Amino acid sequence: xxxxxxxxxxxxxxxxxxxxxxxxxxxxxxxxxxxxxxxxxxxxxxxxxxxxxxxxxxxxxxxxxxxxxxxxxxxxxxxxxxxxxxxxxxxxxxxxxxxxxxxxxxxxxxxxxxxxxxxxxxxxxxxxxxxxxxxxxxxxxxxxxxxxxxxxxxxxxxxxxxxxxxxxxxxxxxxxxxxxxxxxxxxxxxxxxxxxxxxxxxxxxxxxxxxxxxxxxxxxxxxxxxxxxxxxxxxxxxxxxxxxxxxxxxxxxxxxxxxxxxxxxxxxxxxxxxxxxxxxxxxxxxxxxxxxxxxxxxxxxxxxxxxxxxxxxxxxxxxxxxxxxxxxxxxxxxxxxxxxxxxxxxxxxxxxxxxxxxxxxxxxxxxxxxxxxxxxxxxxxxxxxxxxxxxxxxxxxxxxxxxxxxxxxxxxxxxx
Amino acid sequence: xxxxxxxxxxxxxxxxxxxxxxxxxxxxxxxxxxxxxxxxxxxxxxxxxxxxxxxxxxxxxxxxxxxxxxxxxxxxxxxxxxxxxxxxxxxxxxxxxxxxxxxxxxxxxxxxxxxxxxxxxxxxxxxxxxxxxxxxxxxxxxxxxxxxxxxxxxxxxxxxxxxxxxxxxxxxxxxxxxxxxxxxxxxxxxxxxxxxxxxxxxxxxxxxxxxxxxxxxxxxxxxxx
Numbered sequence: 106x107x108x109x110x111x112x113x114x115x116x117x118x119x120x121x122x123x124x125x126x127x128x129x130x131x132x133x134x135x136x137x138x139x140x141x142x143x144x145x146x147x148x149x150x151x152x153x154x155x156x157x158x159x160x161x162x163x164x165x166x167x168x169x170x171x172x173x174x175x176x177x178x179x180x181x182x183x184x185x186x187x188x189x190x191x192x193x194x195x196x197x198x199x200x201x202x203x204x205x206x207x208x209x210x211x212x213x214x215x216x217x218x219x220x221x222x223x224x225x226x227x228x229x230x231x232x233x234x235x236x237x238x239x240x241x242x243x244x245x246x247x248x249x250x251x252x253x254x255x256x257x258x259x260x261x262x263x264x265x266x267x268x269x270x271x272x273x274x275x276x277x278x279x280x281x282x283x284x285x286x287x288x289x290x291x292x293x294x295x296x297x298x299x300x301x302x303x304x305x306x307x308x309x310x311x312x313x314x315x316x317x318x319x320x321x322x323x324x325x326x327x328x329x330x331x332x333x334x335x336x337x338x339x340x341x342x343x344x345x346x347x348x349x350x351x352x353x354x355x356x357x358x359x360x361x362x363x364x365x366x367x368x369x370x371x372x373x374x375x376x377x378x379x380x381x382x383x384x385x386x387x388x389x390x391x392x393x394x395x396x397x398x399x400x401x402x403x404x405x406x407x408x409x410x411x412x413x414x415x416x417x418x419x420x421x422x423x424x425x426x427x428x429x430x431x432x433x434x435x436x437x438x439x440x441x442x443x444x445x446x447x448x449x450x451x452x453x454x455x456x457x458x459x460x461x462x463x464x465x466x467x468x469x470x471x472x473x474x475x476x477x478x479x480x481x482x483x484x485x486x487x488x489x490x491x492x493x494x495x496x497x498x499x500x501x502x503x504x505x506x507x508x509x510x511x512x513x514x515x516x517x518x519x520x521x
Numbered sequence: 522x523x524x525x526x527x528x529x530x531x532x533x534x535x536x537x538x539x540x541x542x543x544x545x546x547x548x549x550x551x552x553x554x555x556x557x558x559x560x561x562x563x564x565x566x567x568x569x570x571x572x573x574x575x576x577x578x579x580x581x582x583x584x585x586x587x588x589x590x591x592x593x594x595x596x597x598x599x600x601x602x603x604x605x606x607x608x609x610x611x612x613x614x615x616x617x618x619x620x621x622x623x624x625x626x627x628x629x630x631x632x633x634x635x636x637x638x639x640x641x642x643x644x645x646x647x648x649x650x651x652x653x654x655x656x657x658x659x660x661x662x663x664x665x666x667x668x669x670x671x672x673x674x675x676x677x678x679x680x681x682x683x684x685x686x687x688x689x690x691x692x693x694x695x696x697x698x699x700x701x702x703x704x705x706x707x708x709x710x711x712x713x714x715x716x717x718x719x720x721x722x723x724x725x726x727x728x729x730x731x732x733x734x735x736x737x738x739x740x741x742x743x744x745x746x
Contacts, residue, residue, distance in 0.1 A: 321574075324601040325530050328623035332536035335626045338689045338739055339543075349738025352691065359693045362623045363705065381606075400674055400699075401706045404715075424605045435706045 109259070113251050117244055124240045128233055135232055139225035140201060144184050147171070147203040147218050154216060158209045164216070172219040180204035180215045187219075198223055261286035265295055272302065274309050313376050320369045327365065331358050367488040370428065374495045379422035388413055388451055390430050398434055406444045415453040417521045421500060429496045432489040433458050433517055440515065459516040469506045493517075522637065523547045525569045527557040527583065528599070529576055537570065540626045541633070554578025561587055561594070567637055568595040570629075571616075573607060581607075581614060588615040595636035599624065625694035631684035648683055651745065652729050655683060664727040674699065675720045678713070682733065682743040691740040717741065 150168050157165050167173050182204055188197045199222040207216050261283065268282045280302035282295040334355045337343070343351070373379065395402070395409065402409060419426070437447050437460035445461035465472070473494040497504045497519060507516045524546045528534040531552070538548040549564075551557035554577035561569065561583065569587065573580035584596050596616040600607055608619045617636045620629060638646050638657065648655040654663045660676060662669040671679065681698050682690065695713050696704040721733055734742045 321601055324622045325533070328601070329530065329532045329536070331623040332533055332540075332626055335691070335694075336536055336540060338691065339540075345737050348736070352739040355691050355739075356693050358623075359625075359691075359697070397700070398703055398706060400712070401703065404712055422605075431702065435703060438706055 107255070109251050109255050113247060117247065120240070120243060120247075124236060128236050131232055131236060132229055135229045136225065139228065140222070143201045143220050143222065143225065144203075147184065147201065147220060150218050151203055151205055151216075154218070155207065158207050162210055164207060164209050164214060168218065170220070174217040174219065176215050176217070178215065179206075180217055182206075186222075189219075199226070258288060261288060261291040261295070265291065265298065269298070274305055279303055279306065316372050316376070320365070320372070323365060327358065327362050331355070331362065334358060364488075367492065371488065371492060371495055374425070374492070374499050377499070379425050379499070381422050382420040383423055384418070384420055385423060385426055386416060387419055387426065387430070387456065388416055390426050391434075391449065391451070391456075394427070394430050394434050398438060401438050402447070405438060405441055407438065407441055408444075408446050410446070410448045412448070412450045414451065416451070417453045417456075419500075419521060425496050425499070429493055429519070430456075432493045433519070436489055436493075436517070437515075446514075453521075455518055455520045457516055457518040459514050461513055462515055464508065464510075464513060465515075469508065472506050473504070490517075493519075522568075523549070523564075523566050524633070525557070525560055525564075525566045525594075526550045527570060527575065527580065528572045529553060529574075530572075536626070537629070540630065544630065552576075554580075554583065557583055558586060561592065562590070565592070566594040567640070568597060568633055570597050570599055570633070573598060573600040573602060573611070581611060584611060584614045584616050593640065595633075595640050597629070597633060597636060599629070625691070625697065627681070627685045627688060627690050627694050628698055631681055631698065634684045648680075650683055650686060650743075651732065653683075655680065664724070664729060667727065669723060669727060671720065671723065672716075674716050675723070678716055678720060682741070686743045686745050689736050689739050689742050695740070 150171060154165060154168065154173075157163075164175060165173065184201065184203050187200050187202055189200055190196070191198045200219050201222055202217050202219040204215055204217040207214055265282050268280055272280055280299055282298060284292065284296055284299065286292045286295065334351060337351050338348070338355065391411075421429075433456075434447075437458050440462040441447060441460045442462055446459075447461075448459045450457045450459075473490050494504055496502075500521075503520045505518045505520075507518070508514070509516070522545065524541055526534055526537050526541075526548055528537060528550070529552055534550050534552065538550055541548050549560060549566075551560055554575045557571075557575070558578070569583075571580040571583055575583075580598065580600070584598075587594060587596060596611075596618075598608075598611045598616050598619045599622060600611075600619070601622045611619055617639070618632050620632060635657075638648075646656065646658055648657065652665050654666075655661070656663075657680065662671060662676065662679065677699055678695065681695060692710045692713055693704075696710065699713075700706070717733060721731055724733075725731065732743050732745075734744055736742050
C-alpha cells in the first residue's frame, strides 16, 4: 500500500471518529441549549401574563409565539415536556409547557403556556447535516489533495526510483538523480544514493583494473616459463628422466595458459568488454567450426546431420559467436561415443545441438558450473559450458540442457 | 636473414633471440619504443617481432612507422593482451600475423618462416629438406621429384616439423598448431601419434629414412642427420 494512502487512511479514520463524537455532542448540546432557551421564553411570558393581569385585572386571550391555555382545574406547576398529536398532520409533536396559577378578578385560574419544540429539532437536524456535509467535503478534498500530492510532491521520488531501476553498474555511469529537489528529504536521499553509486563505480573499476592487470601481468611470466622450458627441451644431451620431467612441466604450463585464457575470457564477458556488434550468419559460423573440428569428428566416426529452418537475425561480437558455437560443438564431440550422432538444428529462434553419449551421473543443474567436468581427470579445464552460459547471459539468450533416455541423447538448446 | 625483436621483458627477449639464432637468423633486440624506433629507421630487417605494450610507446605506432617508410620487413605481433581489437587493428595496419602470449617458440618460428617465405620468394616458394621438396602454395610434396599424397592433417604436420627441424616439438605444441583452441576437444596426443604413424609409413613407402624421431616423454623431432 502506498505511503500516502496509509497516512490518509489513518487521517480519515480519525476525522470520522472526531466528527462522530462532535456530532453527538452537538446534537445533545444544541437540543439542551434550545430547551433552556424555550424555558426562558416561557418564564418571560409568564412574567408578562402576570403583569397584564395586575395592570388590567383580566387574563389575556393569547400570547405571541406560543399557546395559552386557561383552566380552572389545578395543574402541576413548573416546566414540563409533553407530546401533543398535531390535528392536521396527525403526528405527535413535542412541546414544552409552563403552568402557573393566576388570580384575576378574585377567581383563581391555572394558566398553561406552551411552545413547540419542533423548530428546535429542525435546527439540530440542520446543524447535523451541515456537520456531515463538511465531513464529506473534507474527505473528498483530502482524497483529491492526496492524488495531487502524489503526482507533484512525490515526483522527485518517482524519478529517483526510475533512475535506480535503470542503473547498471557495468555501464560505469553515475546515477542520474537531481541533487536539489523541492523536498529536503528527497534531496538528502538522492545525495546519499549518488555518493553510494560513485563509491560502487569506483570499487567496481578498481576490481576490474585488478582483474585486467592480473590477467595481463600473469601472461608474461607464463610466456617466459613456456619459452624457457621449450629451450630446455632442445638441450640435446638431456637424459630421459629429466627430459620427461621437463616434458610434463611444459604440458602443465600449457594447461595453465589455457585455463588462464578461458578465465580471462569469462571475466571479459562479465565486464562487458565486447561492445562491438556485427550482424552475423550463425549457420556460416557453425559450418566453419565444424570444418575446423573435422579431424575430431572423423576420428570418433561421428555422423553429423543438420536441419536449417531459417537464419536468426543476430547481432553479436564475432569472437563471442565463434566461442559460443565452438564450445557447444566441442562439448558435443568430446562427450560423444564412438560412432555416435551429432545433430544440429538452426531456426530463427533457437540453436539446438544434440549428441549421443553416456548418461550424466551428476545433476544437470550443475552442468554449467565452472570447473565442472564429466571426467575429473580430464585435462580440459571444464570451463566450456560456463563460457556458453556467460555468453548467452550477455546477449539475453537462454540455454537449456535436456537428456532423452531412450536414445541416450543430450541436447543443448540456445534460445535467442 | 635479419630479425628485430622488440620485447620489453628481458627473459623472454633473450629466449626468443637465442631460439631464432640457432636457426641461423641474425637477431637484434630492442627493449623499448625509442630504441626500436631508432633501429627500424636506421636498418633494414626481414622481419620485426613487435610486442604491443612497450615502455615509451605503443607497438602499433611502430608498425605504422614501418609501413609509412615502405619497409620490406614482415611484421609479427606478439601481444600479452589477447584482444581481438588489437589483432584486427594490427592486421589492418599491415602486420602479417598475430600471436598471443604465451606461445610456443616452435609456433612462433613456423609463423615467422611463413612470413619471410611469403615476402621473399615472389613466385616460387619452396622448402627443401633432404629428399623432400615442399611447395606450400600448391600444397605439393615431392620425394625425389615424385609426388607424395598426404591427408590435410599429415601435410600440416609435416609443414610444422619442417619449420622446426632438429628441434624437439612437444605434442601439445603440435596439437595447438594443428587445432588451435580445439586442441583439447579430444585426446589429441593419441591423435597426433596416429597421423604421425601414417606420415612415417608414407615416407618409408617412398624409400626415405625415418626422419621423424620420437623423443620419449617430450615429443617428436625432425632430424636432418
